[in-house]
Amino acid sequence: MSILENINSSADIKKLSPSELEALGEELRRFEIESIARTGGHLASNLGTVELTLALHRVYDTAKDRILFDVGHQCYTHKIITGRRDAFHTLRQRGGISGFPKPNEAADDAFIAGHASASISAAIGMARARTLQNADYDVVAVIGDGALTGGLAYEGLCNAAASGEPIVIILNDNNMSISENVGGTARLLQSLRIKPGYINFKKWFRSVSTHTRWVYDFVHRTKERLKAWILPSNVFSDMGLYYLGPVDGHNLEQLENAIRLARELKRPVLLHVLTQKGKGCPYAEAHPDKYHGVGAFDPLTGELAPAGLSFSDRMGEYLCRFAEHDSRIVAITAAMAGGTGTECFAGKFPDRFFDVGIAEGHAVTMAAAMAKQGLLPVFAVYSSFLQRSFDMLIHDVALLKLHVVFCVDRAGLVGSDGETHQGLFDICYLGAVPGMTVLCPASFAELHNMLDYALHSVAGPVAVRYPRGGEGIYTDCNMHAESIIQEGTDLSIVCYGTMINEVLAAAEKLAVQGISAEVIKLGIVFPNEYELCLASLRKTGRLLVAEEVCAAGCIGQRILAACAVKDLPLKAVKLLNLGDGIIPHGTVQELRHDYGIDADEIVRSSAELCGRDLVVET
Ligand SMILES: Cc1ncc(C[n+]2csc(CCOP(=O)(O)OP(=O)(O)O)c2C)c(N)n1
Numbered sequence: 001m002s003i004l005e006n007i008n009s010s011a012d013i014k015k016l017s018p019s020e021l022e023a024l025g026e027e028l029r030r031f032e033i034e035s036i037a038r039t040g041g042h043l044a045s046n047l048g049t050v051e052l053t054l055a056l057h058r059v060y061d062t063a064k065d066r067i068l069f070d071v072g073h074q075c076y077t078h079k080i081i082t083g084r085r086d087a088f089h090t091l092r093q094r095g096g097i098s099g100f101p102k103p104n105e106a107a108d109d110a111f112i113a114g115h116a117s118a119s120i121s122a123a124i125g126m127a128r129a130r131t132l133q134n135a136d137y138d139v140v141a142v143i144g145d146g147a148l149t150g151g152l153a154y155e156g157l158c159n160a161a162a163s164g165e166p167i168v169i170i171l172n173d174n175n176m177s178i179s180e181n182v183g184g185t186a187r188l189l190q191s192l193r194i195k196p197g198y199i200n201f202k203k204w205f206r207s208v209s210t211h212t213r214w215v216y217d218f219v220h221r222t223k224e225r226l227k228a229w230i231l232p233s234n235v236f237s238d239m240g241l242y243y244l245g246p247v248d249g250h251n252l253e254q255l256e257n258a259i260r261l262a263r264e265l266k267r268p269v270l271l272h273v274l275t276q277k278g279k280g281c282p283y284a285e286a287h288p289d290k291y292h293g294v295g296a297f298d299p300l301t302g303e304l305a306p307a308g309l310s311f312s313d314r315m316g317e318y319l320c321r322f323a324e325h326d327s328r329i330v331a332i333t334a335a336m337a338g339g340t341g342t343e344c345f346a347g348k349f350p351d352r353f354f355d356v357g358i359a360e361g362h363a364v365t366m367a368a369a370m371a372k373q374g375l376l377p378v379f380a381v382y383s384s385f386l387q388r389s390f391d392m393l394i395h396d397v398a399l400l401k402l403h404v405v406f407c408v409d410r411a412g413l414v415g416s417d418g419e420t421h422q423g424l425f426d427i428c429y430l431g432a433v434p435g436m437t438v439l440c441p442a443s444f445a446e447l448h449n450m451l452d453y454a455l456h457s458v459a460g461p462v463a464v465r466y467p468r469g470g471e472g473i474y475t476d477c478n479m480h481a482e483s484i485i486q487e488g489t490d491l492s493i494v495c496y497g498t499m500i501n502e503v504l505a506a507a508e509k510l511a512v513q514g515i516s517a518e519v520i521k522l523g524i525v526f527p528n529e530y531e532l533c534l535a536s537l538r539k540t541g542r543l544l545v546a547e548e549v550c551a552a553g554c555i556g557q558r559i560l561a562a563c564a565v566k567d568l569p570l571k572a573v574k575l576l577n578l579g580d581g582i583i584p585h586g587t588v589q590e591l592r593h594d595y596g597i598d599a600d601e602i603v604r605s606s607a608e609l610c611g612r613d614l615v616v617e618t
Contacts, residue, residue, distance in 0.1 A: 002027055007081045009108075010065075013057040021058075021252055025050050028077055029280045031088075037299035039091045040416060041099050042073040044278035044288040045144070048174050048249075052142070052273060053077040055255035056170075059263060060138055062108040068122045070143035070153075072100035072113030072420075073293070074172070082108040092416035094586030094594070100420060114420020115385065116147040116358045120156025120169055127165035138263060140168045146177025146335060149185045149357030157270075161240035166266040168259070169241070172249065174277040177335045178292045183357045192234055192272060193246055236270045245272030250279060289338060311466040312380075314444045315407050316341030318451050319378060320348050327352075328376040329455065332367055334360045340380035340409050360385050364392035364404070371402040376455060380407040383423025383465070384414075390429055397461045398434045405454045406430075406463040412497065412548035413578075413592065414468045418585030423467075424578050428553030430463050431526055437462040438526045440496040444470075445477035446523065453479070465497065467548075469588070472501030481524040482532035488518035490610050491542035491572075493602065494533055494559060496522040499546050502592065506602035513603075515610055525555055530562045537563065541571040542609045546602055548592070550581030572609040576601060 003024045006012060016024060028050050036043050054077070056067055062082060069075045079097065080088055083106060090096025101109035111122045123141035130137060147153060148171065160167060173189050175181060181189075236243040242265055247258045255273065262269040277292075278284030283302030284291040290304075297304045323329040323345065330352040331345040337355055346353040356363045360381060367377035386393075386408060397404050408430075411423040430438050437458050441447040447466055454462040478485070485500065486507055495503045500521050507517045518536050522528065537543055543563075545556030556575035563570060576597045583591055592598040596605075607614045 004028065004031060004080070004085065007085070008083045010057040010061040010063065010082070013054060013081060018253065021054060025054060025252070026280070028080060031080065031085075032076055033281055033299050035088050035091065036076075036294070037297050039089065039093060040295040041076070041091055042293050043281070044284045044291040045074040046076040047279050047281050047284055048275040048277040049074045049142075049172060050077050050279070051250045051252050051255055052170070052172060052275060053081070055252055055259055056140065056142070057081060058256050059259045060140060062110070065138040065140070066110035066123070066126050068110050068119040068126075068139070068141045069101055069113055070119035070141065070147040071116045074142070074144070075101050075109070075113075078108070079106070082106060092418070092585050094584075094590045096585075098418050098585055099416065100418065112420070114417070115388070117143070117150025117152040117156075119143050119147070120153055120160055123167050123169070124156060124160045124163055124165060127167045128163070131165060138166075138168070140170060142170045142172055144177070145171065145173040145175065145181050145185065145189050146358060148189075149177065149181065149183055149335070150359055151361060157236070157239060157241065160268045163268065165268060167268050168262045169268070169270045170259075171245075171270055171272045172275055173246070173272060174275045174288075176277045176288050177358065178339070179289045179335070179337055179355070181357070182335070182355050185357065188235055189272075193274060240268070242267055242269040243272065244269060246274050247271065249273040249275035308470045309444075310341070310468070310470050311441075311444070311447060312339065312341035312409050312468075314341070314447055315380065315409070315451065315464075315466070316344045318448050319380075319407075320345050322452065322455055323349055323352065326376065326455070328374065330354065330370060330375050330377050332356065332363050332377055332379045334358055334363045334381060334385065336380070336382065336385075339382065340407065342380050360388040361392050364389040365396045367404045368392070368396040368400070368402050371397075371404050372400065376403065376405070378405040378407060378455075380409060382410040382421070383408050383412075383426040384410065384421050387425060387429065393430075393433045393436075393461070398436065401435050401460040403459060404461050405451075406461070407451070408463050408465040410468045411465040412467040413583065413588045415588045415591070416585050419582050422581065422583050424548070424550045424581040424583065426463070426465060427525065427547070427549040427555065430465075431553050431558075433461065435460040436526060437524065439464045439524055440522060441466050442471070442497050442500045442521060443475045443477060445475065446479065449477060449479050450523070467498050472498055474498070474500045474504060478521060479523055481522065481528050482530065483521050483523065484518065484532065484536070485521050486517065486519040488516040488540070490516045490540060491544060491606055492518045492520060492533065492536040492540045493606065494520045494522065494543070494545045494555070495547065496525055496555065497548070499548055499597070502597065502599045502602060503546055505599035506606065509599065509603045510606055513607065513612070513614055515606060515612060517606060522555065530559050533559050534562060534566060534568055537568060537570060541569070542573070543570055544574045544576065544602065544606055544609060546576045546597055547578075548597060549577055551575070551577045551579050552581075574605045574609055576605060
């Protein structure tokens, strides 16, 4: 019988002998590889943290103690051993368990996660709540060296050190972000990694000195002096954190001892743990970047299911073409070169490519300054991560009307990563940035021409927004702010981006039902007076706007406002969008269906707007 079968809580982990614990680690690895091979998910990061997670559950009890996994993509072992083993085959599937920590999925998940560098702030918040409420639980943040490149992590570290609150910050250092980690943080950790093991020395000191108080005090003072003498100071201890490590993150005994010691110190401690991304799986160890986040694959060979050509790939390719003829163009990524398709730019123009780490706010301000000095910066970034930079968009880019190009990737539903990663707010927040032009290509051909337009014909800030994945049946190129894709008389259906595919499919079905829809596609959503839409509405009097964004600030609202300003009466209106924008995981198609923005819902709503019953096909 397997050991894993009987593990459902931290308490179960504590009952295991050291050899059983080792065996459980191996079992978990096999289980995770086989399961992720079917569902897709974050493979390499989870394989690297199996022992760390077991050691944490050895020391803490997540029924009461709060473990905050930064980003949360490495929480699979935690989920499996806290009652979600049998549901693990539903990971990232519609209705199944999430790939990130979710307090509403299980009480063992302390906090929401998905965006990097937030765990220390959350930990200090919980520690302060504990103090004020006189409660008794431990708080631990687990943060990777990649996530430590984010500015928010430093705000957390500084505040944690100043607070004096007992919290343990575990730095899971695998020398990798998604790609190789970059910048000063990477260099700092490199120097700490080669320091001799300090933990054993500390453990020995503690064991000989805890018997008598005065001996302890004397030894503690001497130890602090010795520590200062033996160890070069590091940025963490200089900040006021108690630095421990580095510890072998795959040695269960060492890990457990170090975590216990960190906990006993009852102050803000940073425990530096060295792990290997992809540990125990040859192909993931060899290519941790490729196996960071994967779709389905062959668990024996690691061969990944083929993926079609995406908007990201195309964007990278087109940008390289434009950059060959324009030496002002520079490309920026915040640790997402692979995901945003800018790796090819990095290869071709290494001097003009900047990976700033997980630092979206910094990237935007840096881009603004580059533009101010005459460069043409292009920041390729996922829609949900650009949320981090809202202030910089207004303060650093918009106030000076600087020409920065934002390639806003993963705009719209992203699918299996779920609510933290859906790109549903950018139309709302980009629409609030003064002077921002927002272009929405619906095909690769439009992406090419709109990127060209953004680079060479727009003066101020400009965003080109496109979805995850590739183009659909619509492959035309309509570059206008508004284009009539199909003429009609009964109602006007407005959309932009790849939603055109749902709308055209719906228009075809509506025609069969004898409903004539005029289809208008917006190429530029801001600035736009929506004059063609208004002209169409004067004819049809009925408006349906289908959008893959949250309701607040959506284009439907803008068109309605334009109708009100122009005193244009409407007979019927339907705005199809994603409401408050909190949409869980599932495939994009499932989610479009569940949340009522797919072709079938457009058909149903259109018929309703026209006061017509749908004839059911037999
Ligand atoms: C704000 C933000 N930007 C980008 C990402 C995408 N992202 C997810 S994991 C990751 C790398 C994290 O590296 P690290 O913390 O070292 O964890 P590892 O996967 O190496 O264990 C990145 C860039 C994110 N989740 N949040």
